[in-house]
Amino acid sequence: MKILITGAAGFIGFHLSKKLLDVSYEVIGIDNLNDYYDPNLKQSRLEILGKYNNFNFHRVDLKKS
Numbered sequence: 350m351k352i353l354i355t356g357a358a359g360f361i362g363f364h365l366s367k368k369l370l371d372v373s374y375e376v377i378g379i380d381n382l383n384d385y386y387d388p389n390l391k392q393s394r395l396e397i398l399g400k401y402n403n404f405n406f407h408r409v410d411l412k413k414s
């Protein structure tokens with residue numbers, strides 16, 4: 350099953366994505382990587398999620414799509 354997670358590089362989105370990936374769901378993560386919180390922290394989270402074959406990330410601003 351595929352699950353779409355918005356804000357996947359954020360605090361909740363990252364932890365939820367990781368939980369779902371660990372139990373073998375396919376996760377599509379979306380985030381605009383804004384700078385409200387440290388973008389480097391968001392990149393670090395995406396590096397962790399990117400190690401999973403069942404994770405795909407798209408940089409998308411939901412306000413513009």
Ligand SMILES: NC(=O)c1ccc[n+]([C@@H]2O[C@H](COP(=O)([O-])OP(=O)(O)OC[C@H]3O[C@@H](n4cnc5c(N)ncnc54)[C@H](O)[C@@H]3O)[C@@H](O)[C@H]2O)c1
Nearest residue numbers: 356358359360361362379380381382383386409410411412
């Ligand atoms: N963290 C908490 O304890 C908590 C508690 C209650 C409610 N919430 C709510 O849950 C949501 C997520 O919280 P969080 O702590 O993970 O916040 P966060 O800021 O860490 O994560 C939100 C993510 O969404 C992304 N984002 C923001 N606008 C976007 C847009 N237009 N398009 C694509 N991506 C966008 C940001 O880049 C960020 O990575 C927020 O609405 C927050 O108010 C959080």
